[in-house]
Amino acid sequence: MSSDESDEERIHQHFHVAGGLLMEAARIIIHNEIIKSSTKRTKGPHKNRHREEGNDKLVADYFSDNPVYNDNDFSRRFRMSRRLFLRILGDLESEFDFFKQQWDARGVKGFSPIQKWTSAIRQLAYGAAADSTKEYLRMSETTSRECLAVTTSFIFNII
Numbered sequence: 001m002s003s004d005e006s007d008e009e010r011i012h013q014h015f016h017v018a019g020g021l022l023m024e025a026a027r028i029i030i031h032n033e034i035i036k037s038s039t040k041r042t043k044g045p046h047k048n049r050h051r052e053e054g055n056d057k058l059v060a061d062y063f064s065d066n067p068v069y070n071d072n073d074f075s076r077r078f079r080m081s082r083r084l085f086l087r088i089l090g091d092l093e094s095e096f097d098f099f100k101q102q103w104d105a106r107g108v109k110g111f112s113p114i115q116k117w118t119s120a121i122r123q124l125a126y127g128a129a130a131d132s133t134k135e136y137l138r139m140s141e142t143t144s145r146e147c148l149a150v151t152t153s154f155i156f157n158i159i
Helices: 003-038 051-063 071-078 082-095 113-126 141-158
Strands: none
Touching: 051 113, 071 082, 071 113, 082 113, 082 141, 113 141
16 A cells, blocks of 8 residues: 555545544534424514515525625535535425425415525534524524524435
8 A cells, every 4th residue: 555545544534533523513512402492482472574575685695597696605605506505405395394485374474495594504504503594584593493403304314
């Protein structure tokens, strides 16, 4: 075995170990977040967050035919290409009903799949807090945590 092959094998082993540690840390963090978000809380009055406005802004900024932000901006902010983002979103929608467009008990349109996936990816890519999606995506902390939990379930199932 040459020195180059030995170095390459060692690097591969280090990546494998680091990946395993990262996955275990993510599993623990997500488990704790799910437990924290599933504790019973009394709900306050319904807040009209204008979720459709949040969706419209997100689509206009990144997903329209003529988006405000170009492909480089998208890749920098989402840590992946727009094409990959949409491909994963399609997989999430086919795998989990949660990621399909739904209506709530009041007949109000729920969050779009793009809003849910954006919330999850921003938490994963940046370590953003669940409540950091309030203003832009118009999403509550609880819904944002649920987006992360469902997304991580998907990730763990494919690994």
